[in-house]
Amino acid sequence: MVERRLEIDGVSKRYGDVVALREMTFAVAAGELFGFVGSNGAGKTTTMRIALGVLAADSGVVRWAGEPITLATRRHIGYMPEERGLYPKMKVGEQLVYLARLHGLGATGAKRAVEEWTERLGVAGRRDDEVQKLSLGNQQRVQLAAALVHDPAILVLDEPFSGLDPVAVDVMSTVLLDKAAQGVPVVFSSHQLDLVERLCHRVGIVRSGQMVACDTVDALRAGGVVHLVVDAPGARPGWADGLAGVTVVEHSGTRTVLDLGDGADDQAVLRAALATGPVTEFSRRRQSLTELFRNVVSEHTEAVAA
Amino acid sequence: MSADVRVGDWQAVGLVANREINTRVRSKAFRITTAATLVLLVGFTLVMKFAAGGSDATVGVSGGSAALAAPLKATATSIGQTIDTREVTEAAGRSQVDSGDLDALLVGDGSKIVVVVKKDIDEKLRNVLNVLAGQLALNEEIKDLGGDPTRIGQQVAGAKAVVEPMQPPYDYNGQQLVIGMIAGILIYMSLLINGQAVAQGVVEEKSSRVVELLLATIRPWQLMAGKVLGIGAVGLLQMLIIGGVGIAAGLATGVLTLSVSTAIGTVIWLVVWFLLGFVAYSLVFAALGALVSRQEDVGGVITPPLMFVILGYVLGISILPSDPGSHLVEVLSIIPLFAPTLMPMRLAMGGVPVWEAGLAVVLVVLLIPALVWLAGRIYSNAVTRSGARVKLRDALRAA
Numbered sequence: 001m002v003e004r005r006l007e008i009d010g011v012s013k014r015y016g017d018v019v020a021l022r023e024m025t026f027a028v029a030a031g032e033l034f035g036f037v038g039s040n041g042a043g044k045t046t047t048m049r050i051a052l053g054v055l056a057a058d059s060g061v062v063r064w065a066g067e068p069i070t071l072a073t074r075r076h077i078g079y080m081p082e083e084r085g086l087y088p089k090m091k092v093g094e095q096l097v098y099l100a101r102l103h104g105l106g107a108t109g110a111k112r113a114v115e116e117w118t119e120r121l122g123v124a125g126r127r128d129d130e131v132q133k134l135s136l137g138n139q140q141r142v143q144l145a146a147a148l149v150h151d152p153a154i155l156v157l158d159e160p161f162s163g164l165d166p167v168a169v170d171v172m173s174t175v176l177l178d179k180a181a182q183g184v185p186v187v188f189s190s191h192q193l194d195l196v197e198r199l200c201h202r203v204g205i206v207r208s209g210q211m212v213a214c215d216t217v218d219a220l221r222a223g224g225v226v227h228l229v230v231d232a233p234g235a236r237p238g239w240a241d242g243l244a245g246v247t248v249v250e251h252s253g254t255r256t257v258l259d260l261g262d263g264a265d266d267q268a269v270l271r272a273a274l275a276t277g278p279v280t281e282f283s284r285r286r287q288s289l290t291e292l293f294r295n296v297v298s299e300h301t302e303a304v305a306a
Numbered sequence: 307m308s309a310d311v312r313v314g315d316w317q318a319v320g321l322v323a324n325r326e327i328n329t330r331v332r333s334k335a336f337r338i339t340t341a342a343t344l345v346l347l348v349g350f351t352l353v354m355k356f357a358a359g360g361s362d363a364t365v366g367v368s369g370g371s372a373a374l375a376a377p378l379k380a381t382a383t384s385i386g387q388t389i390d391t392r393e394v395t396e397a398a399g400r401s402q403v404d405s406g407d408l409d410a411l412l413v414g415d416g417s418k419i420v421v422v423v424k425k426d427i428d429e430k431l432r433n434v435l436n437v438l439a440g441q442l443a444l445n446e447e448i449k450d451l452g453g454d455p456t457r458i459g460q461q462v463a464g465a466k467a468v469v470e471p472m473q474p475p476y477d478y479n480g481q482q483l484v485i486g487m488i489a490g491i492l493i494y495m496s497l498l499i500n501g502q503a504v505a506q507g508v509v510e511e512k513s514s515r516v517v518e519l520l521l522a523t524i525r526p527w528q529l530m531a532g533k534v535l536g537i538g539a540v541g542l543l544q545m546l547i548i549g550g551v552g553i554a555a556g557l558a559t560g561v562l563t564l565s566v567s568t569a570i571g572t573v574i575w576l577v578v579w580f581l582l583g584f585v586a587y588s589l590v591f592a593a594l595g596a597l598v599s600r601q602e603d604v605g606g607v608i609t610p611p612l613m614f615v616i617l618g619y620v621l622g623i624s625i626l627p628s629d630p631g632s633h634l635v636e637v638l639s640i641i642p643l644f645a646p647t648l649m650p651m652r653l654a655m656g657g658v659p660v661w662e663a664g665l666a667v668v669l670v671v672l673l674i675p676a677l678v679w680l681a682g683r684i685y686s687n688a689v690t691r692s693g694a695r696v697k698l699r700d701a702l703r704a705a
Binding site for chain 1: 313318321322325328329510511514515516517518519520521522523524525690692
């Protein structure tokens, strides 16, 4: 059996003179949670809309299980658009049943799925209310239910976490992890990088319509600079100034973050720290996704400046 | 997992149409307009019944003139008037004329017409009485000459001019004119309300962005077709209820004296023209609605085609009552733009040659596939572009 992979292969799109996507390429394996990050306007939403067939690509192809995606296969995608969209004056329950039926569920199957998902997402009590009467957070839950009611084989979610309270974020995270565990490829975009770092198996960073980094979180972080964190309560500012190849990145309170250049000796740093008194923390820290993201974006800015 | 989920093309259209029907039938606006129209129509029928039941004048007869009651009524009928008579004493009669209970009072011995009125006499009543007076004088002369006034009267009444029309004109009767006007109002209101509902529905989906979710599962043409069919079905239901109840009320109260087959024919033509007009116009409304993203902008884009609906209706309602055979209306009612409003009015009035009725239908039916193609293209290209109004030219050009 062909692996149930979602592949975006060399997709390009331009609006007049503006290039929105340039040869965008990546794949999401079955059971994988893929985080899609990038600045505003980098091309995340355009990519997702093309995958869903809402927009037509100028070139490139989107494949599912090795076959170019068609309207019939698209019915298996659970989609959450960036701009939330539901009929404001339609009741939650009826609306979800309608959407489930458009995805091919029978009347009874649709009703059952709607009951299940509204229970699970905590909006079961609002099934008979019009969508417009719900709070934004609850509307978001209904929107997620709309993406899930037809038991999708692929999930494509544009900013699913924006505007959610911490409880809802947990609910959403659990649902996404569960779906991935069932073998569904899950792609979502987000600006909450800590969440992406925690949840995703792999991350793709997009810049100006191109994928600039795409790998597991660990691999991406491993490639970056390593910082040294030293917590020495007795040390005065400037204690590490004389050390060869060491630059101070940040000094706040008793903690100092150091950047070790080539050939710098971390043991020399530890000795210097101990000379000032007790040392309560001495650790190597790999850069976070946020720092990595900033680097990627700033590289671009420098490139433009140069 | 859900490996083989199939939604047929028309099944998707059916689901969309079904949602439209449910939403609209349950909406307050639909129930109120239907109920209000029914109340107006039944009320109108009742008013017509009572208005038609009364007589034109009530005349008192007293003393010797009491014998004139029967000839008075007969004379009035012969010139198209209805007169009630009441026998009273002269004194009572005079006071009733003064109070307005009687329009006039005949006094004297019955050999001559002497009439008492309050101030002046109604012109039509004067005519009736003059004719009657002439008849009385004639009868006296005939008796003096030894003839029989009754026999001569009958012979006079039997003599008539024989008319041989070279082109028999259609005899428009008043009832059919009224039905034509009502048909015009119904079609006009229905096109206006349901046509705008299509445009507003398209924009609602666009402004709430739900269209993006829908288009990830169904094709644009299915969404558009489902919407047009669903709203059209509701409009049809409304038209059938209103047309049916209106005709039934008319026949039951006796206001309408048409044959049942003519009545049914009128309703069928009304339905046919509603469907044709609605499909043609709502395709245009759906396409134009897709160009804008806000409800406030709907009016601006659908006004031009709406003007044709309004123009057709206004021309019909202002020309036809006074000139049912108007040549201008006859020509316009065949042109597809105006046919949906003008043709049903003419058909309800009667006297439309079969070829004209047929040609008008054929032209609209031929136009519809072209509109489906054009509207489908504009709609598909414009409906996912939110924000500023999409230019019509861009929507047509974009692949």
